[in-house]
Amino acid sequence: MLLKDKVVIVTGASRGIGRAIAVTAAREGADVVLNYWGDNDATYNRRPAIREVLDNIASLGRRAIAVEGNVAERDTGAALVKAAVDAFGRVDVLASNAGICPFHAFLDMPPEVFETTMAVNLHGAFYVTQAAANQMKAQGTGGAIVATSSISALVGGGMQTHYTPTKAGVHSLMQSCAIALGPYGIRCNSVMPGTIATDLNAEDLSDTAKKAYFEKRIPLGRLGEPEDVAECVVFLASDRARYVTGAALLVDGGMFVNLQ
Numbered sequence: 001m002l003l004k005d006k007v008v009i010v011t012g013a014s015r016g017i018g019r020a021i022a023v024t025a026a027r028e029g030a031d032v033v034l035n036y037w038g039d040n041d042a043t044y045n046r047r048p049a050i051r052e053v054l055d056n057i058a059s060l061g062r063r064a065i066a067v068e069g070n071v072a073e074r075d076t077g078a079a080l081v082k083a084a085v086d087a088f089g090r091v092d093v094l095a096s097n098a099g100i101c102p103f104h105a106f107l108d109m110p111p112e113v114f115e116t117t118m119a120v121n122l123h124g125a126f127y128v129t130q131a132a133a134n135q136m137k138a139q140g141t142g143g144a145i146v147a148t149s150s151i152s153a154l155v156g157g158g159m160q161t162h163y164t165p166t167k168a169g170v171h172s173l174m175q176s177c178a179i180a181l182g183p184y185g186i187r188c189n190s191v192m193p194g195t196i197a198t199d200l201n202a203e204d205l206s207d208t209a210k211k212a213y214f215e216k217r218i219p220l221g222r223l224g225e226p227e228d229v230a231e232c233v234v235f236l237a238s239d240r241a242r243y244v245t246g247a248a249l250l251v252d253g254g255m256f257v258n259l260q
Ligand SMILES: NC(=O)C1=CN([C@@H]2O[C@H](COP(=O)(O)OP(=O)(O)OC[C@H]3O[C@@H](n4cnc5c(N)ncnc54)[C@H](O)[C@@H]3O)[C@@H](O)[C@H]2O)C=CC1
Pocket: 011, 012, 013, 014, 015, 016, 017, 018, 035, 036, 037, 038, 039, 069, 070, 071, 072, 097, 098, 099, 100, 101, 120, 148, 149, 150, 151, 192, 193, 194, 195, 196, 197, 198, 199, 200, 201
């Protein structure tokens, strides 16, 4: 088991990639703190989602707690760490995954859409990472932080001008934290998913021509599934990756390199 008896915090764990990270970590022996926020939004119709994740992890014989909290709020990181320590005694791994991508054109981008996207995706990642790192430093036994960046850190999107800079920022955050936290034995890496079928892009991919375009661009011939990303996060969080820090792993079926 890759994460036997490790304590893992996952932000954005009720759905999609975060949910898959949480369940995969539990399958690999971890106890998990599940963060989520805003799932009562009618567009998702997912109210029981966090309950299902809790039940799923319990059925694997591991422990999990759910902590609702907006990562854009500065204190949420500290609250997640406190919940982890109260419930499980420590924090070994942070999967900083929560993120939003409200597609919008650039020229008339509402400031609140830009600022909320920055606050959740980048500021949230910063503060949660800082809180987890301070706990790991105090424990004195190292740790691992894996952020969900994106292929969008490397390439643009005309309806994602507010989003792609946050994903480049998350990648850069992990690179700098690798340097800042290496002396404490804390490794920091990111995954860069390509196009993964989740609620985040369900509406965008309901355009069948756009979906077919992506499938054609991907050498492995299909969109990604949340589990494709989760397995890579768990690897980077595990001791199998003990000499890997400051790295970014594309998990995109080959889409990035497919020029022609
Ligand atoms: N789906 C995709 O194609 C890709 C997704 N990503 C990234 O993966 C991460 C997860 O995305 P998906 O699973 O696709 O999205 P999703 O929409 O399926 O799930 C989002 C999760 O984040 C949580 N969340 C949203 N706002 C939050 C907030 N303010 N505070 C705390 N939790 C919050 C939700 O509760 C939910 O659990 C995001 O950071 C996204 O940018 C990166 C590359 C590709």
